[in-house]
Amino acid sequence: MFQQLYNFLVIQNFSALVTLIVGSFAYIVYKLQKKDEKIKAARIVLSEIRNAERVVDDLRANLSSHKVGELPSALPSNSWEEYSYIFARDFDQDELELINSFYSLCKQVQTFAEKDNNFFWVTTEERAKVVQQKLAETVLASADKTTGVVNQLVLDTFKRNFLDPFSNEAYSYSPVKTVKGIEELVIRIPKITVTTCGTKLKMMAKS
Numbered sequence: 001m002f003q004q005l006y007n008f009l010v011i012q013n014f015s016a017l018v019t020l021i022v023g024s025f026a027y028i029v030y031k032l033q034k035k036d037e038k039i040k041a042a043r044i045v046l047s048e049i050r051n052a053e054r055v056v057d058d059l060r061a062n063l064s065s066h067k068v069g070e071l072p073s074a075l076p077s078n079s080w081e082e083y084s085y086i087f088a089r090d091f092d093q094d095e096l097e098l099i100n101s102f103y104s105l106c107k108q109v110q111t112f113a114e115k116d117n118n119f120f121w122v123t124t125e126e127r128a129k130v131v132q133q134k135l136a137e138t139v140l141a142s143a144d145k146t147t148g149v150v151n152q153l154v155l156d157t158f159k160r161n162f163l164d165p166f167s168n169e170a171y172s173y174s175p176v177k178t179v180k181g182i183e184e185l186v187i188r189i190p191k192i193t194v195t196t197c198g199t200k201l202k203m204m205a206k207s
Contacts, residue, residue: 038086038087038204039204039205041079041083041086041087042087042201042204042205043205044079044083045079045083045201046193046198046201046202046205048075048077048078048080049102049192049193049198049201050193052074052075052102052106055072055073055074056074056106056186056189058072059071059072059074059109059182059186060187063179063182063183063186071112071113071116071117071182073110073113073114074106074109074110074113075103075106075109075110076110078103078107080099080100080103081103084096084099084100087204090200091197095195095196095197095200098190098192098195099192099197101190102189102190102192105185105188105189108181108185109185109186109189112178112179112181112182112185113178113182115178116178116179116182134162138154138155138158138159141154142154142155142158
């Protein structure tokens with residue numbers, strides 16, 4: 001019986017046997033690669049979500065206490081757009097919509113934060129231009145029209161009473177609309193890591 005099986009598989013159908021072995025090996029390698037790809041993708045997405053959640057928590061705390069400085073990045077990158085197809089069978093429709101909503105809201109927060117931070121640098125540059133312009137005007141105004149010699153006392157007094165306080169003022173104009181928009185968004189952002197989505201991601205990421 002064994003000899004007949006040996007003759008059938010090895011002698012009569014050797015090439016088919018080799019093809020089957022090679023094909024099986026290739027399939028196993030493919031499945032292992034797909035598994036590694038999913039683990040890597042899950043770790044990247046989970047890390048991104050955790051970071052966004054921390055930023056959103058900080059924003060909620062700062063906005064509630066009216067401590068609004070330079071706003072942090074909630075979503076500097078969006079890996080879900082790249083890897084979501086990998087998890088299509090792992091999450092049900094409600095879970096997919098929850099993650100999509102999380103990323104969409106964080107992306108909007110990111111956009112508002114970038115606009116608000118840009119205003120800080122714009123106003124800083126404009127303030128520097130005003131300082132330089134007023135300094136030049138004061139130098140000219142304090143100069144003797146005959147000799148051209150600058151009255152240092154007048155110049156120093158103007159710098160001390162006007163330019164120094166103006167240039168060192170910490171207040172910077174920021175549009176209310178961007179901060180208001182962030183306030184409205186952060187209260188709508190769910191905490192993914194404590195949901196079934198987060199549990200599944202942690203399992204897939206082996207984290």
